[in-house]
Amino acid sequence: MNRNGRTIISLIGVLALAFAADVCAQKPSGSEVRIGVVVPVTGQAADVGKREAIGAQAAADVINARGGVGGVPIKLYFADEGTNPQEAIGAVRKVAGDDKVLAIVGPHYSGTAEATFPLGNRLKIVQVAVASSKPGVAKANRPYAFRNTLTEDKIGEAVVKAAKQRYGLKRVAIISDTKDAVARSLGMGVLPAALQVNGIEIITGKDPVTFQNGDAQFTAQVTRLKSLNPDGIALGALGPDALNIILEARKQGMTQPFFGTAPLMEGNLPERGGKAVNGTFAGSVWDSTLDDPASSAFKAAYAARAKTMYPGAFTQNPDYYATNAYDAVFMMVEAMLKTGVQNRADSLEADRDRIKDYFSKLRNFKGVASTGFNDDGDGVKNVIVTEARDGRWRPVASR
Amino acid sequence: MLAQQIVNGITLGSTYALIAIGYTLVLGVLNKLNIAHGELFMVGAFTGIAVARMGAPLAVSLLAAFVLAGLMAVVIERTCFYPLRNASFLSPMLSTIAFGILLQNLATQFFGSDPSRFPDTGASFQLSLGTLSVSAIHIAILATAFGLMIGIDLLVRRTRWGIALRATSDDPETAAQQGMHPSRVTMTTFFVSGALAGVAGMLTTLVYSQVTPHIGIRQGLIGMVAMVIGGLGNLRGAMIGGLAIGLVETMNDAYFSAGYRDLVIFSIFFAFLIFKPEGLFPAHRSS
Numbered sequence: 001m002n003r004n005g006r007t008i009i010s011l012i013g014v015l016a017l018a019f020a021a022d023v024c025a026q027k028p029s030g031s032e033v034r035i036g037v038v039v040p041v042t043g044q045a046a047d048v049g050k051r052e053a054i055g056a057q058a059a060a061d062v063i064n065a066r067g068g069v070g071g072v073p074i075k076l077y078f079a080d081e082g083t084n085p086q087e088a089i090g091a092v093r094k095v096a097g098d099d100k101v102l103a104i105v106g107p108h109y110s111g112t113a114e115a116t117f118p119l120g121n122r123l124k125i126v127q128v129a130v131a132s133s134k135p136g137v138a139k140a141n142r143p144y145a146f147r148n149t150l151t152e153d154k155i156g157e158a159v160v161k162a163a164k165q166r167y168g169l170k171r172v173a174i175i176s177d178t179k180d181a182v183a184r185s186l187g188m189g190v191l192p193a194a195l196q197v198n199g200i201e202i203i204t205g206k207d208p209v210t211f212q213n214g215d216a217q218f219t220a221q222v223t224r225l226k227s228l229n230p231d232g233i234a235l236g237a238l239g240p241d242a243l244n245i246i247l248e249a250r251k252q253g254m255t256q257p258f259f260g261t262a263p264l265m266e267g268n269l270p271e272r273g274g275k276a277v278n279g280t281f282a283g284s285v286w287d288s289t290l291d292d293p294a295s296s297a298f299k300a301a302y303a304a305r306a307k308t309m310y311p312g313a314f315t316q317n318p319d320y321y322a323t324n325a326y327d328a329v330f331m332m333v334e335a336m337l338k339t340g341v342q343n344r345a346d347s348l349e350a351d352r353d354r355i356k357d358y359f360s361k362l363r364n365f366k367g368v369a370s371t372g373f374n375d376d377g378d379g380v381k382n383v384i385v386t387e388a389r390d391g392r393w394r395p396v397a398s399r
Numbered sequence: 400m401l402a403q404q405i406v407n408g409i410t411l412g413s414t415y416a417l418i419a420i421g422y423t424l425v426l427g428v429l430n431k432l433n434i435a436h437g438e439l440f441m442v443g444a445f446t447g448i449a450v451a452r453m454g455a456p457l458a459v460s461l462l463a464a465f466v467l468a469g470l471m472a473v474v475i476e477r478t479c480f481y482p483l484r485n486a487s488f489l490s491p492m493l494s495t496i497a498f499g500i501l502l503q504n505l506a507t508q509f510f511g512s513d514p515s516r517f518p519d520t521g522a523s524f525q526l527s528l529g530t531l532s533v534s535a536i537h538i539a540i541l542a543t544a545f546g547l548m549i550g551i552d553l554l555v556r557r558t559r560w561g562i563a564l565r566a567t568s569d570d571p572e573t574a575a576q577q578g579m580h581p582s583r584v585t586m587t588t589f590f591v592s593g594a595l596a597g598v599a600g601m602l603t604t605l606v607y608s609q610v611t612p613h614i615g616i617r618q619g620l621i622g623m624v625a626m627v628i629g630g631l632g633n634l635r636g637a638m639i640g641g642l643a644i645g646l647v648e649t650m651n652d653a654y655f656s657a658g659y660r661d662l663v664i665f666s667i668f669f670a671f672l673i674f675k676p677e678g679l680f681p682a683h684r685s686s
Contacts, residue, residue, distance in 0.1 A: 046513070178658035210657040216514075216614065217607040219407045220652035227400035240514075244609065253532060 027070030028336060028343030035060075035332055036077050036095030038106030038116070039130065039325070041310070043083030044214070044240060045108055048266040048321050050310040052130050053078060055322030056105050057309055058301035059329035069333050072343065076329075081107045085115035092116045096125045100348060102341065103128070103355045105328045108321075110134035111181040117141035124349060126356045128331070130324040133262050134182040135190070138377030146359050148324040148331070148370055148379045152186055155261045155283040155383050156194035160234075162385040162396050163259045163281045164198050169231045171201045174208035175221060175245060176236030182263055183213060187236015190261065195234065203228050213241060222248045235260035239267025243277065250276040257281070266321065268314055270388035280388040285381040286320035286369035287395045298326055298368045319393075320369060324379075327367035335359060402531050404653050405646065410537050410606060412645020413544035417599035418622030419629065419637035420551060421592035427568050427632050432492050433589075435475055435499035436596055437619020441612060443468040443597025444604045445506055451518050461543070461601055468597020469590040471502075476589040481582070499615065506612035514609035540602045547595060548638050554591075555634060564588055596622075624668045630678030639679060 037056045040049035060074045068074060077099040079091030088107045095101045103126040107116050110132040117137065120127045121144045129138070129147040133155070138145045163169060172195055176187020187208050195202050209221045222245065225233060233249075235242045235258055242264050249258075259281035269277055288299065302318045335341070335358035341351040362372035363380075371380045386393040418440055425433050443464035450463040479494035526533045555561035566574040567584045575581055603618075604610050621644060629640025644664060651663050671678065 042512075044513075178656060207656075209653075211652070212657050212660070215657070216603075216609055216611075217411075219411070219606070220404060220649040221657070223400060223403045223407055224653045227403075251534060 028072050028341050030072060030343045032075040033069045033072050033343055034075055034077055034099060034101040035329060036099060036101035036104040038079050038081050038088060038091045038095060038104055040081040040083040040108050042080055045083045045266060047314040049108055050315045051319055051322040052325040054302060054306050054309050054315060055318060055325040056329050058305040059326045061305055062301050063333055069336055077101050081112055085112050088112040088116050089119055092119055096123050102351050103332045105325050106130060110137050113137050117145040120144045125352050126359060128328040131321050134185045142377060144356055146373055146377045148328050150285050150381045151378050152190045152261050156190040157197055158383040159259055159261055159281050159283040159385050160194040160198045164200060167232055167257050169200050171203050171230050172232050172234055173203045173225055173228045173230035174234045174236060175225060176208040176210055177213050178210045180213040180238055183237050186261060191234040191236055203230055213238060218245050218248045222252050226252055226254050230256060232257045235264060238263045239269050243267060243269045243273050246273060246277050265319060265393060270391050270393055277388045281385060283383055283385050284320040285383060286323045287384050287386060288317055289395060294368045298323060323368045327370035330367060331365055404649055406531060406533060408646035408649035409642055410540050411649055412642035413541060414599045414603045415621050415625050415645050416638045416641025417544055417547060417595045418618055419625035419641045420634060421596045422622050422626045423632060423634055423637040424588050424592040433475060433495050434492055435495040437615030438499040438502040439468045439472055439593045439596035440600040440618045441506060441615035442471050443600030444610045445510055447601035447604055448515055448517055464597040464601035465594045469594035472589040472593020473586050476586055503612050510612060512612060514611050516609050517604045536605050540606055543602060560587060628671050628678055630680035633680045636678055636680035
């Protein structure tokens with residue numbers, strides 16, 4: 001081979017080596033891998049937000065115990081969403097801008113997500129909302145918005161079907177929030193549609209009985225519900241309001257069953273409501289009585305972390321929101337390893353995009369209660385219908 | 400159901416009426432506004448909760464709410480009004496705004512910003528009159544509120560304190576010459592006004608599912624609206640105004656939409672301000 005030939009081969013060899021080295025360098029560099037967690041630890045959703053935070057930290061604990069992300073430990077950067085959009089925007093700005101995280105677990109509510117998702121698109125950072133389930137929110141905010149939740153329409157249909165089976169519902173009245181984004185969409189959209197699909201008459205027609213999220217009393221509304229004499233009442237409400245409505249209903253002598261979807265499951269309704277709320281139906285995508293290996297590992301990690309992080313009665317037991325946060329962290333780590341995130345100061349934007357691209361195609365993730373995202377950016381999961389009984393939510397045996 | 404909603408409305412309205420009466424008493428005596436009045440409602444609510452949590456019976460909690468809110472009102476008078484009695488018209492009112500915020504923050508420190516509930520009284524008997532259903536709590540509220548309203552009415556018209564009150568508000572100097580201490584009359588009036596608000600707060604916590612440290616803001620505002628609608632300075636007008644607003648709010652929530660609740664109430668308020676600012680029962684400044 002002549003001198004030119006050898007030069008060319010050497011050049012190709014060097015290039016090949018460099019290329020191989022680059023591909024092999026899938027391990028991130030740096031002293032820590034940063035993920036942001038924006039969930040509410042104050043305000044109305046404080047209890048469930050704390051559980052989400054514990055779930056995320058539990059995931060980080062498990063990952064770090066295995067050696068971190070390619071040998072680099074994970075550190076979570078927390079910022080309080082405060083259960084309101086203004087604070088959430090500030091929190092996202094802080095973790096994305098000041099803390100320079102690679103992706104964000106959070107926010108919590110649809111109401112806050114509707115505010116922070118557009119910001120995430122401008123900042124070009126992935127957010128994985130952990131409780132937002134109002135239909136359409138991620139779809140309207142491609143490509144950086146994701147939600148590791150099942151949209152309410154799927155949960156609604158399953159819950160209504162189960163409630164009809166149990167209670168033989170023929171005529172149902174709806175009471176709906178007019179203030180909170182997801183509760184309103186439940187009362188005005190999701191539940192009416194689910195009732196219609198199941199052939200149940202909606203006594204309140206297009207005008208449900210209404211209230212405002214956080215109202216101190218529901219006397220007038222419950223009196224009206226009572227006068228309609230329904231077989232059951234559909235709740236377009238968040239857990240704390242639902243609790244007050246049901247308690248007032250029992251005070252006024254109503255015995256009918258109530259049902260709603262995922263938002264009913266925060267606010268510790270069975271613990272706080274006692275006998276009055278027994279038989280209330282809700283739906284979710286995970287239940288703490290499940291004992292498959294993934295669930296067991298999650299519960300153990302959660303229990304360990306809950307001893308030192310936000311210890312208390314209402315954070316002791318994980319709920320499915322905590323699994324959404326837990327799985328989200330694992331999804332981010334999987335994305336980082338499989339796409340070769342470099343975790344250098346100058347690769348921040350590229351790394352964030354790598355995660356975004358991975359999530360857009362993630363369809364068969366093996367999580368506790370998550371399998372990935374669909375084309376709209378929403379989570380794909382199974383539905384578990386639950387009922388409040390003796391102080392806890394318990395899965396309803398399907399017939 | 401309409402009859403039931405009317406009962407609901409009057410129950411709610413009677414708590415608003417107690418607040419409005421309190422505002423009116425102070426307005427009549429000093430011709431000034433205590434903007435922290437709503438916080439006295441809140442003080443009564445939380446006092447009731449705190450005392451009940453210690454295991455006391457309902458009547459004791461009510462008494463505690465009455466006394467503590469009354470005393471707090473006197474504190475407001477001594478700190479916000481008395482030192483500034485010769486200052487401009489605005490200064491005492493601004494002081495009360497600050498005092499109100501202080502009370503809200505104190506309550507948040509002690510009780511947290513999450514809603515607080517009255518411990519379960521266990522009393523749950525229902526009186527049924529045809530389709531009407533009135534619970535023990537409702538009866539307690541109506542009886543207490545109406546009892547207080549009638550009591551105040553009698554006090555102001557028939558007793559020496561009432562005469563002193565009206566005399567002092569009409570003409571402080573002459574009243575003083577006649578041996579009525581304006582300062583003492585003022586403090587007593589404040590005590591009564593605060594005590595009424597405190598009782599309203601405690602009763603409200605019984606019927607409402609929950610209270611927060613910031614509940615005084617809206618309650619105070621509604622009380623002011625009730626006072627204006629009823630007729631500034633007119634005690635009976637304040638009662639009627641409070642009951643009317645309670646009915647409006649209940650009918651709105653039952654038959655219309657909760658989202659429009661405050662819009663409806665304040666539209667009525669503005670309509671009165673524009674077309675009938677003297678209110679339903681125009682007053683002479685005493686009762």
